[in-house]
Amino acid sequence: MPLERTAATSLHLMANHGARFQHDGETYEIPRYLFVGPKGGDESLRIGIFAGVHGDEPEGTHALIQFLAMLAREPRLATGYALFAYPICNPTGVEDGTRHSRNGKDLNREFWRNSAQPEVRLLESELVAHSFHGIIALHTDDTSHGFYGFAQGATLTRHLLEPALKAAAEFLPRNGDDQIDGFPARNGVIRTCYDGVLSGPPGVRPRPFEITLETPKAAPNYLKDAASVAALGAILAEYRAFIAHGANL
């Protein structure tokens, strides 16, 4: 993991290798990194960023690594934030190059349903322990011709997703279809989602913002990376502005 080198030299990035589980007598790990930006307001804004939930979508993992590397070079971009990054949420699926985990499960349909899947249980405990202000998941869509996203959770989510899609559009066009992935969509924003997706703990109030970014599989890698990195940066900048202006969240 190229982040190990960055974590060894950056004052802001820390690696946390405790999230291990067993499969068939082998030990696997969900790597965790924490990026602490320069101090902003009173309380750090805690954001969880998750990639590689589907093992055949390396784009999110790459984008997250690049995003953290960029922040290590320019920490001020993360002022006020504590970013909890999970670049490989489905290590057996990544090893096998499959959407599902080696147990044959789509982990992104298993959350908050009493799942016995060890990856889901580990990630659920992270979601509870850190009570994130915001949750961002990075995915890839092999049927989409453009970049788009899902907005759930807090109402302000769609106000964060819009500038994110705009920033991404510098590199990849937005999917403007009125139907994406079987859901009604508007300007690349979908307001509904599948049951069991990675999200904040049910019942927690206030709701975190919950954004899923979907990059189109067919695009060149450097554009996919750039679009996702730009979208992540825009979300941080926009949410910081919301907080600074004391928006009623």
Ligand SMILES: [Zn+2]
């Ligand atoms: Zn996915």
